[in-house]
Amino acid sequence: MGDLVPRNTLVKQALVGVGGIVGGIALFSLGSGPVGLVLGIAAAAVGLLVTVSKKDRGTGLVLAGAGALALIANLKIPILGGIAGFLLGAGAISLLVAGGYSLYKFIKNLLART
Numbered sequence: 001m002g003d004l005v006p007r008n009t010l011v012k013q014a015l016v017g018v019g020g021i022v023g024g025i026a027l028f029s030l031g032s033g034p035v036g037l038v039l040g041i042a043a044a045a046v047g048l049l050v051t052v053s054k055k056d057r058g059t060g061l062v063l064a065g066a067g068a069l070a071l072i073a074n075l076k077i078p079i080l081g082g083i084a085g086f087l088l089g090a091g092a093i094s095l096l097v098a099g100g101y102s103l104y105k106f107i108k109n110l111l112a113r114t
Contacts, residue, residue: 005109013106020099027092030070031085040070066091 030036030043044067050060072084 004113010106010109010113013102013109017099017101017103017106020095020102022099024092024094024096024099027066027088027095030066031073031088031092033074036070037074040067040074043067043070 030039044064047060047062047064047067050056050063069084069088072080073088075081
């Protein structure tokens with residue numbers, strides 16, 4: 001119970017928490033109107049540029065996929081648009097929940113250190 005969590009674990013929990021919350025908000029904004037269309041194009045382009053590096057290929061593919069989903073959802077393609085909108089919303093909610101949980105663990109462990 002009185003074990004101290006290492007500092008690098010605390011830093012990782014904080015970064016994952018903030019990243020999850022920011023990512024969830026960004027996914028919500030990708031699915032909204034003309035701004036989402038422009039952001040979707042930008043996300044797909046940046047994601048494809050990031051895939052050049054072998055180290056960041058997974059991250060680039062996820063970003064390009066999110067951009068493609070935003071394009072499909074905002075162009076209102078009959079069946080695929082609804083599915084893409086659902087996937088964007090589900091991804092955003094899951095990122096927000098995971099980020100919130102990670103921040104909760106960070107705050108709990110930080111308070112245990114004091």
